[in-house]
Amino acid sequence: MQTPHASLSPGPLAGLKVLELGQLIAGPFAAKTLADFGAEVVKIEPPDGGDPLRRWRLLKDGTSVWWQVQSRNKRSVALDLKDPEAQALVRELALEADVLIENFRPGALEGFGLAPEALAEANPRLIVLRVSGYGQTGPYRDKPGFGVVAEAMGGLRHLSGEPGRVPVRVGVSIGDTLAALHGVIGVLMALHEREKSGRGQIIDVALYEAVFNCMESLLPEYSAFGAVRGPAGSALPGIAPxxxxxxxxxxxxxxxxxxxxxxxxxxxxxxxxxxxxxxxxxxxxxxxxxxxxxxxxxxxxxxxxxxxxxxxxxxxxxxxxxxxxAADIAHDPHYAAREMLLPVTLDDGSTLTVPGIVPKLSRTPGGHRRNAPTLGQDTDEVLAPLRAKRKIEG
Missing domain, CATH: 3.30.1540.10 (formyl-coa transferase, domain 3)
Structure with missing residues (x-):
């Protein structure tokens, strides 16, 4: 585990307790962003294999190097949400949390006995970020939705590629990431409002809406002129050269x-x-x-x-x-000068370069405080106080 830099500030979100129930990209990216700036993020993972992202793309010693980016600064607790005892433990953790983040299909959280309304009744200050393909309401709410589908529905995929050819995808999961960033904005706004009201609220982020929100003049051009914007290769239509x-x-x-x-x-x-x-x-x-x-x-x-x-x-x-x-990025002096090429020491002593922290705050910057956890690494530490409390009360 990397030793935190001695001069690293606690971060502007120090003291904020976040409970992450998501997996793969959108929910975990939102939690990662909060963790980078000091939030205490406890990630709940299924004991059997954990978050599937652990095994996505290129693996080093059996674990994805992507994992070291997406889960840095987090703690891992292994719990099976289908187990009533695990559900009870999550409800207890939610009592002390400021934020809960999930990106299951609508209804799944309720199926685990963790309905946001019930959690909020027990902890009125709780803010719940819900990220899903189509949102918590509407005729499509129950459809499965990944970021690639959201990019298509949000209008982005139609614009990607060369005219007259099959649209191409952006080379990363941009729909998930845009939804995560919108979710972070929602969390920060809800935290600000909570300072006045003392109450949390539920934030509903749909993947397709996060993409659509970035589509600039796409809809008003159709509304005013009937114009359907199409793909233009590497050019930007209507702006030249x-x-x-x-x-x-x-x-x-x-x-x-x-x-x-x-x-x-x-x-x-x-x-x-x-x-x-x-x-x-x-x-x-x-x-x-x-x-x-x-x-x-x-x-x-x-x-x-x-x-x-x-x-x-x-x-x-x-x-x-x-x-x-990637090679250009890794050897670029500006990336290096801006501390965007962050070397971290893994548990085996090897060094891995990961993206630096964004955005950059002058007084309370974010930082890499902790490597991504192994599966269930923090289960005993996190759950021990709850179990001790139960023993006393019992």
């Missing part, structure tokens, strides 16, 4: 869509004629001629390396960047 372009040894992204930025970009690529063209002075005119602009920029990048293109763009103060791989 901004796209990915091929270089001699790779690709770069170039965002020249500000009026003055556009003029600097055109001068950089040797197209002063386009820089001075009054039809291209604003975005409306540039969108009408986007194919011409993309061709001009592409012709310039095609004869240069990525480094040469980026050096010229930097000199002209034009936003641009390489398309990073």
């Amino acid at each position: 901004t796209n990915a372009y091929v270089c001699r040894d790779g690709q770069v992204l170039v965002a020249g869509n500000g009026d003055s930025i556009f003029r600097r970009l055109m001068k950089t690529i040797g197209r002063e004629d386009l820089a001075a063209d009054p039809e291209l002075a604003d975005n409306t005119g540039r969108v009408a001629r986007v194919a011409e602009l993309d061709a001009a920029i592409g012709a310039w990048t095609a004869t240069r390396t990525v480094d040469e293109v980026l050096a010229a763009l930097d000199a002209a103060a034009v936003p641009g960047g390489r398309i990073y791989t």
Whole structure:
């Protein structure tokens, strides 16, 4: 187990008690975010195998390296929620908790005898975050829903990929992560309100709604104009020029869509004629001629390396960047300077680099206080006070 850094602050959420009943991505990501900033998170896992994420993707010594990110700073308690005794223990833990997080299908928590309304009756200050595919109400509430389905229903998948081809997915579980972040926002708002009312509340986050909430002008454009936005590859429809372009040894992204930025970009690529063209002075005119602009920029990048293109763009103060791989990230000096490449020491003494803490607070920053737990590592420690209390009362 990694020894916490001596100068690490307790974090702005120190003292906050969180009970996590979720698994895989959305619920646990929300709890991980709270834990990074000092919340005491107790994760309830089934004794038989634990959270399935422990075995997802690439494994090191039998455990996913993803686990070291998703469950850092948490404690693990192994309980079978189908067992009435385990349910009773969870109810006791909920009596002392500030927040309970779950991402089961609607009705599952109630089936375990852990209905939020009943928990709140016993602990009126309890805040319950419920993350599900379609939300706790509505005609789709009982349908199984994963993040990929939410990305499709939320409108994102239709926009992904090249025109006329089957849509592609974003390479990560973005629907789950967006829902988790919306859940964290809800928890923080509920905590703020509790300071005034003294009461908790239930937060209902649907995966598809979290995606839909990030879809910008998609719906109002359809409402006002009947326009159905479609896929556009690496471009951003209605904003120009901004796209990915091929270089001699790779690709770069170039965002020249500000009026003055556009003029600097055109001068950089040797197209002063386009820089001075009054039809291209604003975005409306540039969108009408986007194919011409993309061709001009592409012709310039095609004869240069990525480094040469980026050096010229930097000199002209034009936003641009390489398309990073994991290897690029791991060796990038800016990532390192911003402490986004966080080395942790695992139980076997090896070092693993994991993502750093986001966001960055100046006075009470978050931090890596504890490695991800082994299954049930903290069961005895967490449950001992409850069992002692029962023995006294008995």
